[in-house]
Amino acid sequence: MKTAALTPAQRDELKVLLQARRQELNAQMAQNRENLAPAEINAGSVSQDENARLKNQTREVDQALTALDAADLARIDRALELIDTDDYGLCDACGCAIPFERLKIEPMTQHCVACKSAWEQKQAAR
Ligand SMILES: [Zn+2]
Incomplete structure (x- = not known):
């Protein structure tokens, strides 16, 4: 049986980080939403069409940024859900215990360094 080599104190530390x-x-x-808000203040100086176009553009950028952050947030939530179980800190690919030092840098990671770099090499080879 595989268990993560984490002490309760280490888990607590990672929980705080997460x-x-x-x-x-x-x-x-x-902040993303706030940064993009001023575009609407200038609405009076541009035509309605232009205004609609700008608003659309703004919304697209906002959505892209928010989608990235939301994906990160989902990974953090997943890690927080798992952190009190033996499933936390185990590599999704090979099942090894991810070292605490790595988890401290990236507490929501789901892969050990070996699997992550193997995955990255596969992505790069595409
Ligand atoms: Zn692995």
């Missing part, structure tokens, strides 16, 4: 990232990400998503 929660901090979660907050950061939420703040970033709010």
Whole structure:
């Protein structure tokens, strides 16, 4: 049976890291929306068509950024769900225990360094 080599104290430390990232990400998503808001203030100086086009563009950028952040957020939520179980800290691909030092840098990772670089090489070879 495979168990993650994490002590309860290490789990707590990672939990704090994950929660901090979660907050950061939420703040970033709010910031994205705020940054894009001023485009509407100038609405009076452009034609209605132009205004609609700008609004559309803004929405697309906003959606792209938010989608990236939302994907990260989902990974963080998943990690937070798993953190008190033996499934946390295990590589999804090979099942090995991911070292604490790596988890401290990327607490929501689902792959060990070996599997991640193998995956990246496969992506690059495409
Ligand atoms: Zn692995």
